[in-house]
Amino acid sequence: MDEFRQESTPINVYFKHDRSKINLDIPKIKEDLAKIFSHERISSELADKIAYGKDYWLIGTLMNLHGQIPAYPDIIVWPKTTDEIVQLVKYAANHNPPIPIIPYGEGSGVVGGAIPVFGGIIVDMKYFDQIEINPINMTARIGAGVNGKTLERYLNAHGFRMGHIPQSLYTSTIGGYFAHRAAGQFSGKYGKFEDIVKSFELVLPSGEILNTKFYPRAAVGPMIDRIFLGSEGTLGIMTAVTCRIWPFPEKQIGISFVFNDLNQSLEAIRKIIQGQINPAVIRIYDKLETKRHFGKTEKRSKNKYMVVFVCEGPSELVELEEKVVRRNCLAQGGLECGDGPVQHWFDTRFVVKESSEYAPYGLVFDTIEVAIPWDRANDLYNAVIKQIMNVPGAIMASGHASHFYTSGVCFYFTFTAVPRENQSPIDLYNQCWDATCETTLKYNGTISHHHGIGLNRTRWMHLEHGTEFSLLKKIKKMLDPKNIMNPGKLYVDLTEEEKEKIENMGKTKLPINLSYFVTQKNELQSKKGEKKHGSI
Amino acid sequence: MEVFKKLAKYSWMVDIFKKMGKAERNNFITGYKNRKQYYTMEGMKANLKDLLKCANCPNMCRFDCPTLQISKRETYSPAKKAQIAYFLGMNYIPFEEKSAQNALYACVTCDACREWCPMDISTGDLLVEMRQELDQKGLVPESVQVLKNRANKNGTIFEESPFYNNSEFNINDPDPEVFYYIGCMDIQNRPETVRATIQLLRHLKIPFATRLDQRQCCGGPIYKAGFRKEAKKISTQNQRLLQNFSGKTVITNCPGCFATLNKIYDNLETPIKIKVIHSIEFFLEKIQQGVLKLSKPVNKTICFHDPCLISRSSSVKNYVADFRELFKLIPGIKLQEPLLHGNETRCCGMGGTYAVSNPSNALKLHIDRFSQLQETNSDLIVSACSTCEYAFKKAQIETKSNDTQILDFIELLALSIDQNK
Incomplete structure (x- = not known):
């Protein structure tokens, strides 16, 4: 058992997690925990340690191929009440040394958020099911x-x-x-x-x-x-x-359009959203993803950007949303393709099998979601695709936009890369991530829209937050002085070497393409002579 | 044609391949060629390729996995069970590891996972193969080993075989048209369903045979427990028995027997050539032909529990629509569906020998499903599987809720025929 653990840790990512600093007397801890939890809700069995040692971060998937696990918890517990959790955290904080506590839902996070890098106790929350x-x-x-x-x-x-x-x-x-x-x-x-x-x-x-x-x-x-x-x-x-x-919505409709370029599609959606219309689903696919997802089902999508909409709610509202969506998309040069592509999206939206199918081919791949204001959205998309493809070994970079706001958009990039001979797939993986996050930060974008930080993005936290980061760390220190709660994530202090590497990324802010502002300025100027419709 | 369709689907990949630099292309080809190293292990018959696929999936089927829902143990989610099985198969962990063995048996083989799987994988089927590897090594848990001993002793899963010469159900009419293949659970725990079936066959004046003097278990539970050799011994004898039958059809009330005779016997290389159908198919056809007349109103609201083995999209035959059709034809029946029904049904907890390997969790599953059915507030809980009905009766006793009657659809049919017509 100990041999197995030695063989499988630590993870070769940016941070070295030195577990040896936390020497835990597991039998004694289990004995203590038995005062809080019934015996069947405490485990340190090997199969459980394996199961709780990996989430859906690609690194774990790649390690799986070699019979390895990113990190083992020491113990897993299944609380049934809030009071049991209270007793557990008090125990963990007062223990010498303090014991890491990692809350666990279903382990589908894609950034290593639930990985117990320092071991400790996994708290599986599945009994909280009301x-x-x-x-x-x-x-x-x-x-x-x-x-x-x-x-x-x-x-x-x-x-x-x-x-x-x-x-x-x-x-x-x-x-x-x-x-x-x-x-x-x-x-x-x-x-x-x-x-x-x-x-x-x-x-x-x-x-x-x-x-x-x-x-x-x-x-x-x-x-x-x-x-x-x-x-x-x-x-x-x-x-x-x-x-x-x-x-439950009274009515739901799907409608889709293809556009010749990304900017047209972004503009159509910006006008829809800023015009106070909020379809439930809006998704823009770039050319590669359009071919991949809709190439077979919609012939008119060849070499185009597919945009799908789903509107739902009361019938009158849905009809109005559909009308405004259509007007704006047609005005930006969109070609209407009906609800066929939307149906296809509905049919395939939960088909997730890339990791299963392609991991054994030795490929490295992942998705990265970032957010960016409208005025540099198009430029960021182009820059990220370019920077990923500049990574030696990258063979594919594509993207879609899946969430929209009056002020900006979320891009969801997908990359695939092939490691060179003797190259660690994890190094290559990190290079593709660095390329994306570096570029996003240069455009003053946000490095995560909804997947979160976890282990994977922790190295960019101080750049992402700037002065907020020290405040965040103070809050963490105040609430969790013994750092028992999911340690190794979010607030990690970088070594000098790591800091230098990461900070070099953000040093040179790219000049933002001003073409967009010029267009907007012209638009505003042309409206100057128009009659104003009252004011607040 | 299929090849061209597949190529068209992956044309975006072909584009990427064409644009790759020489070095990347060579590395890609090398990686592709080496892929089998990750799922090849000498002497291992289990499907390691699909186990790895399942293990690397984010568990997209987990919300309908009964053993996970009841145990709350991540280890017993489909992808994690596959991960443990894969680690065993690749010798990353030893077969002697008890916690890994337990993971292999934490499955009711209900195929709810396959219902949602984008790769059409049945985790249960994969785990059964790995259980067989355990048996090869003599490491099957003791609680399950009892099934092997019984199979060797009397060809069934019971201490005493329910099949014997002077049984009231050993009926062998001259020139039988139908082989009525009675499930051992039917006789042992729900003999009322056997009587109702016999009543219907007699009503239709169809000569039939049960050959109980020569019968054994279908071998399904033995196979799923991991005892392939014993299952094959049974299937070989059953194959001979059914091949010697001169009639045209084999009917069974037991979804387990139905799935085993139709599917597992192919895996065991003892295929049954004669048509084997579930009795719903046989009697529904008779009703639709006007031969079997349902004239007595039942006047009840019913809730129907679809048995897993005849209700999934991937089942040998999916009878979900047939049952709904039948309930429309029985006078005075009002169907109230539970939240989980049809191909999204929930296992009663008896499948995959789970009740033998994990009796306490199996009982929790019986109660869980029974309470879901009770939530419909129907007069009757109806199913089409003696094993499920047995589980619900156990739940009823355990929860002391004796107010709802549990029936098999075949009993419902018997109630709605007029014996005098």
Whole structure:
């Protein structure tokens, strides 16, 4: 057993996680934990350690091929009540040395967020599986361990919809959505997870229980609750949330268009969104992804950018949304392709098999989602594709845009690369990631739209946040002085060598292409003579 | 033609391949050629290629995996079970590891995973193959080993065989048209269903045979437990018995027997040439032909539990629509579907020998599914599988909720015929 562990750790990524500093007397700890949990809810069995040692980060998938695991937990526990979690965190913090605690939902994160890099105790939240609907307030109280599909299926059967439909719906939990500030495919209408959450219960690292108040809105000083959304298990363990829900939509329609270039499609959508129309789903696919996803089903998509829309809700509203979508897309040169491509998207949106099929070929691949304001969206897309393809070994880079705001857009890039002889696939993987994040930061974009930070993006945290980062670290230190909650993620201090490498990335800000501003300025000037329609 | 279709689907990949630099192309080809190293192990018959695919999937089927839902153990999610099985198969962990063995048996083989799988993989089928590897090494857990001993003793999964010469169900009419293949669970735990079937066959004046004096178990549970050799011994004898039958059709009420005779016997290289159908198919056809008349109103609301083995998209035959059609034809029946029904049904907990390897969790599954059915507030809970019905009766006793009657569809049919017509 010990030999096996030696062989399989540590992970060769940017940070070296020195487990040897945390020497734990596992039998003694298990004995202590038996005072909190019944014996069948405590495990240090090998099969469990293997299962909880990997999430859906590609590094883990590549390691799987060699019978390796990114990192082993020492113990797994399955709490059933908030009180058990309170006792657990108090025990872990008071233990000498303090024991890492890693909350776990369903392990589908793609950035290594649930990997127990220093070992410790995995807290599987699956027993927190209650759903309670309040049809008057249109809310649901949902346990942290409730699976997304189970929830939506339950709500649908009772005539409701939460509308949080990430591609991981089938394999992720409410706790994970909260931890990573998740976004679903239908977020144009239903919002991102931070919009959906109204209140929650969370056990702080001190063992105190934070129960945020449920209200329609409040102006009662700074909103502390926002700090915990997206904290990825580093500031406490969320046990239940109250989320807003909606009536099951009366009508749903799909409509699609193809465009000759990306800018046209972006412009069409910008005008739709800024014109106060919010289709539930909007997705722009670049040429490569259009060919990949729609090449067979829509002949007119050849060499074009496919855009699909789904509008849903009350019939009158859906009809209006469809009308405005059509008007704007046609005005930007779009060619209408009906609902065929949308149906195809519905049929294939949960087909996730690339890792399974292509990992044994020795390929390195992943997806990276970033966010960028409208005025440099097109330029960022082009720059990222170019920079990924400049990485020696990269054979494919493509992208689609899947979330839109009045102020900007989320791009979702996909890359594939082939390692050279004797090259570590992990090095190549990191180079492709560096190329994307470096470019995004140069354009003053945001390095993650909804997958979160985890292990993979931690190295860019200080560049992403700037001065906010030291404040974040202070908050972490204050709430979790012994650093028991999911250590090794988000707040890691870089070594000098690492710092130099990472900081070089952000030093030279690229000159932003001003063509966009010039166009806008001209547009504004041409409108100067127009009659104004009143003012506020 | 298929090749061209496949090529068209992957033309975007061909484009990428064409644009690759020489070095990348060579590395790509080398990687492709070396792919088998990740799923090849000398002497291993289990399908390591599909196990690896399953292990590297983000678990897209997990929300409908009954053993995960009830155990709350990530290790028992389909992709993680596949990961453990893959690690065993590739010798990354030893077969002696008990926790890994337990993972192989934490599956009811209900194929709910395959229902959602983009790669059309049945994790259960893969785990059964790995259980067979365990058996080869003499490492099958003791709790399951009992099935092997019984199979060797009397060809069934019971301590005493329910098949014997002077059984009331050993009926062998002259010139039988139908072989009524009675499941051992039918006789052992739901003999009412056997009586109802016999009543219907008699009503239709169809000569039939049960040959209980020569019968054994179908071998399905033995096979799924990992005992391939014993299952093959049974299937060979059953093959001979059915081949000697002069009639045209074999009917069975047991979805387990149905799936085993139709599918597992092919895997065991003892295929059955005569047509084997579930009794729903046989009797529905008789009703639709007007031969079997349903004239007595039942006047009940019913909730139907679809048995996994005849309800999935991947089942040998999916009878979901047939049952709905049948309930429309029985006078006075109002069907109320549970949340999980049709091809998205939930296993009762008896499949894949789970009740033998994990009895306490199996009981939790019986109760869980039973309560889902009870939520419909129907007068009757109806199924088409004695094993499922047995599980619900156990749940009923355990939860002390004796107010809902549990019936088989065949009993419902018997209730709605007028014996005098």
